[in-house]
Amino acid sequence: MSAQERRLAAIAAASADAFRGGDYHQVRAEDVAERVRLPRGAEGGRGRSAVWLYNEVRSRRVLVALAVKHAFDEFTSGDGAPEPPRSLLGAQRLVTAALRRVARFHQVERFMLAQVRLGIGDISTSEKRPSAGQVQPVWEVTEVYGATAAAGWEGRVTAYARYLAPRLELAALTVGVPPAGWAAASAERLSELAFRSMADDPEGPADRQAAALCAHWLARDLFPLAGEWAERLHAAERTAEFTERAGSGGHARVRALEVVLQVLLDSSPLLARAAEVGGELADLLTADPHDPRALCDVTSRQGLALLRLGDLAGARSCFERSLQAAAELSGSADVTPLSTRARHNLAEVLVEAGRPAEGLRELRKVNEQRAEGVPATGVAPAWRRFTLTRQAMARAASRAGRTVTGVTVAEATLADREQRLGPDNVNTASARVTLAEALLAAGQPAQARHHLTEALRLRTQHLPPEGYWLQYDAVRLAEIELASGFPAQAVRLLTGVTVTTEWFARQVSPRLGGEAALVRAMALTASGEPAQALAALRALPPERPVRRAQATAQLALGDAAGAARVLASLAKDERGMDDDFPGQAERLLLTARAAYALGHEDESETASAALVAMGEDTLDASHPLVLAGRLDLALRRMGSGEVEEVAPLLAPLLDRRPLAHGRPPLSEGHPLLAAARSVAARVGEPPSSTPEDRLWEDG
DSSP: OOOOHHHHHHHHHHHHHHHHSSSSSGHHHHHHHHOOOOOOGGGGSSSOOOHHHHHHHOOOHHHHHHHHHHHHHHTTEEEEEEOOOOSHHHHHHHHHHHHHHHHHHHHTTTHHHHHHHHTTOOOHHHHHHHGGGGOOOOOOOSSSHHHHHHHTHHHOOOTHHHHHHHHHHHTTTTOOOOOHHHHHHHHHHHHHHHHHHHHEEETTHHHHHHHHHHHHHHHIIIHHEEEEEEEHHHHHHHHHHHEEEEEEHHHHHHHHHHHHHHHHHHHSOOOHHHHHHHHHHHHHHHHTTOOHHHHHHHHHHHHHHHHHHHHHHHHHHHHHHHHHHHHHHTTSSSSSHHHHHHHHHHHHHHHHOOHHHHHHHHHHHHHHHHTTTOOOSOOHHHHHHHHHHHHHHHHHHHHOHHHHHHHHHHHHHHHHHHHHTTOOHHHHHHHHHHHHHHHHHHTTTTHHHHHHHHHHHHHHHOTTSSSHHHHHHHHHHHHHHHTTTTTTHHHHTTSSSSSHHHHHHHHHHHHHHHHHHHHHHHHHHTTTTHHHHHHEEEEEEEEOHHHHHHHHHHHHHTHHHHHHHHHHHHHHTTTTTTTOHHHHHHHHHHHHHHHEEEEEEEEHHHHHHHHHHHTTSSSSOOOHHHHHHHHHHHHHHHHHTOGGGHHHHHHHHHOSSSOTTOSSSSOOHHHHHHHHHHHHHHHHHHOOOOOOOOGGOOO
């Protein structure tokens, strides 16, 4: 605490004491000054002069503002830290309770606050004279009493702001992450409004005053911060609470919660809350099994929320319940579409669980079933179900290492949606994101960047900025920059963004937050900061992608032995567990590098040969990981003098003939292509230049 802050604190205590015992117009500056107690040598127990007090505050408005602050801090000194609310209604109750404390303070200190009400608008005679030239003292507004004094000079009472601000922050965190300074500014406005309304109506009922002020704060500050969906969620939560209190019966409660779930999933970023409400709904419907169709829909939507949260076991359980509920609709026309939806979702769980090849096989079966009866034009439900399965197939194919197929299916899906929906539709943009992911996996990061940024332009207009999908796009964009050879840009993209916050991990998706941390750590390694990357990786769950990134960072640090140990444990975990072929290929690539660094050339050759062989069996031969393994072998052959083997190893990397998806194996500017060209030039076999490589304007 600064010396000025100590003086203002002493003046605040003296002012509160003076205005508690005397009418405003009868309390003189000398009465306040003589009550000031500050240590000052032998005179530490004595007060101060009116001149000293005037030099400190210059205005009676400051005196009364400081008096309120001191008295309110005394009144709330025993209040503990509030519990974070879990819903918008909980946030409303938290803020209302805080304002109720303010209202109770007005009842307890009614006399003093009546004097403050008179004094906060008082203007001294010297201030009325333009010739006086009175200048506001300089107060340190970052300190408690300095900020209170500065506000008092302007005729505002912000005495309650420090009490309200952390509670408003907690309330705001139920719907989003407020920007820096938002809670403090909001608390100052609410403090001033609370003082004016309660001081002007001292007979008003405290509960009603607090509720009315909280309603104003919700409409004035919270709903504009979060977006229109927050107001709809608040209304839905109030309806659900009313049905519960009124005992309207299970049916009414179910319908009310269905609206809450719909708002949460369709508009808000709050996936964790959606999964919670979905679980409550599913339990209610299970207890009253007269509507299997509703149970089928609810468990499906709950499973989608859990899938994005990263709770794969919970998601699988929900989709299995949905499949079981669909089977109970025997004889209904809904059985087939509902059961295929559940099977589609279960296949997506397989993909996310590290079994993309199996998931792809299941999706192909669903695709065959959903393709029947799809109209050639229009956006009928049958077509919507079909195009979602095609989109999931593209993702699964890319994740399974079939990158050419992934790009081909993703392009066809995008073209179909553009034809039926138009290019500026949010679902067309979703298909474009899938194409960007497929292009990235296929070694085409430049085109992937183009499609992702084009999709972002549209998705930003329709989706909440702190929600799952826009943050998903941010992570994918960072991956693209990393694959393009710009790791520092990837680090910047994932620094200080919502997906990396604790709020996002708690309210939206811990899985996507973990992916963001993993991509950032990989970018740190690539940009020359492996030690920092390792520290970040140790804070993540030891899943296989994290351990591969850890081995990469250890190799960059020169700890090949440590990397080899991590990779050996990974190899044990992979035996018979899944069909994540790209993950196995990356592990083989790193194993070959670690063994070579340790001087175990035979082991390195074995791992490299196994990796190249994957390109003839389980992965596309043009997969970037297979090509990276061939480049590593070429570099070793060049180092050992076996130059004649370099060209055959580099040929697939340098090949510019288009594959089935209409593109060469690696796009121009890809780091692997640039490295392969450099190696070819060093061994005297640079790629030949064809007429197509020349600019026509120069011909």
